[in-house]
Amino acid sequence: MTVLTLGPAGTVSHDLATRLYGDDIELLPTIRSIIARVASGSGRGLVPIENSETGGVGETLQGLMEFEVSITAEAYMPVRHHLAARYDPSRLSVVYAHPQTHEQCSIFLDNLGVEVVHTSSNAASAVAMQRNENAGAIISEMAARIYSLPIAVRDVQNRRDNTTRFVEISPLPRDLAGCTKCSLLVDPEIDRVGLLADILGVFARRGINLTRIESRPSRRGIGKYIFFIDLEISEGWLEAEEELRGMTNLRELGCYPRLEVPGV
């Protein structure tokens, strides 16, 4: 079954999809289009959901809110950024970088002291560098290979452990065998003092570990939120979900195992 992920060629998503699924991959231009296609039943998808430096990926969280898809696996991909340059990097006139990549490599780029120009994606940085003899770009190893650009300085990201967590999404949920985590979407609709404390208490009382909680705009006006909650499957989790259903709107986004990533 074709796996849909984020293009253009050379994105971290493309790199990870190749490692996990081989060659039956289709690259789409936006996360939203991937999730919409999965919801329509045409394949699985692989999308980034959070990064250790920059946090949740809004487009993915929004897509999970809007479309009826299930999370069926997660995978953790180390993110490595390299400076591509044709000569001495300190003499470059400009370095192209996606704003998030810039943020993730801010220490190196601040020290380099060359003007940084923002682009719409890491692949766009590579394309911009191809067209400008005096420019460098912050790109991945895969992008350097695809766009034939020489890497001058490796691993310019602020932290060695920069990691992006991806989720595999499918039209239908998978069975529970092998699953270690579940993701929930809680929409309180009517807010009241202490509601979130009560929601979290349902898990805390049973000793269930929440690995992540993220608030997102409900799009019912500023100051109104929904919550993404990830839990580790352990004794009492089904009972906890049942209790939660009595208190608030709850959607189970999926239960899933963690995939090992070959070659990282």
Add this chain to the structure above:
Amino acid sequence: MTVLTLGPAGTVSHDLATRLYGDDIELLPTIRSIIARVASGSGRGLVPIENSETGGVGETLQGLMEFEVSITAEAYMPVRHHLAARYDPSRLSVVYAHPQTHEQCSIFLDNLGVEVVHTSSNAASAVAMQRNENAGAIISEMAARIYSLPIAVRDVQNRRDNTTRFVEISPLPRDLAGCTKCSLLVDPEIDRVGLLADILGVFARRGINLTRIESRPSRRGIGKYIFFIDLEISEGWLEAEEELRGMTNLRELGCYPRLEVPGV
């Protein structure tokens, strides 16, 4: 005292700053540079912190984590996006839009059916349109005025109540007179089952309303978070903060009033 905010000319930040503070404004290229300058004592800053459609602004939250500045006011700015075009919009070859603007105007743009090309800012969309006779751009009224571009369709955002919340930041905290809210930064450092439930319980037990809670990467590795919490000042809030200090690392980012925005 000069107010530093996000340029280039015509951003929503620029528009709001002009309404709130008049002409003594300096436009800087990044949110990080604004917060750094405020921390060094050279002026106040005005930065976006969350949007009703797209959620928290990562660069601002990160800057508040890193730099010693105080939030001294908040303001809510309606966000209106317009399609600038020189002729019948359906015959445009391309529409320039910032990715977040695209997301906020997705319904209109999907219906329009013209290719959307992403840019690094709304002002960059205006500049790109200036250079391309057959292009349109999604921009603000202020940007249309500054860059002399004709507006073809007004209010193309998905929701009429699209709003961005801004915070004013200063080198030092303000006095409590007139303040209605406080923002806290909670860094649990050592995680345990139920910790966040206990933290929220401190407020819930006293009937203190939390208007927002947002998790962000702690940058100590994926799956480790810090929390931004906003509370409404009401009886017992100082006592609650005191109790919290005994449980976890707590930094008060500031207590502040809400500013009325002239002319919106």
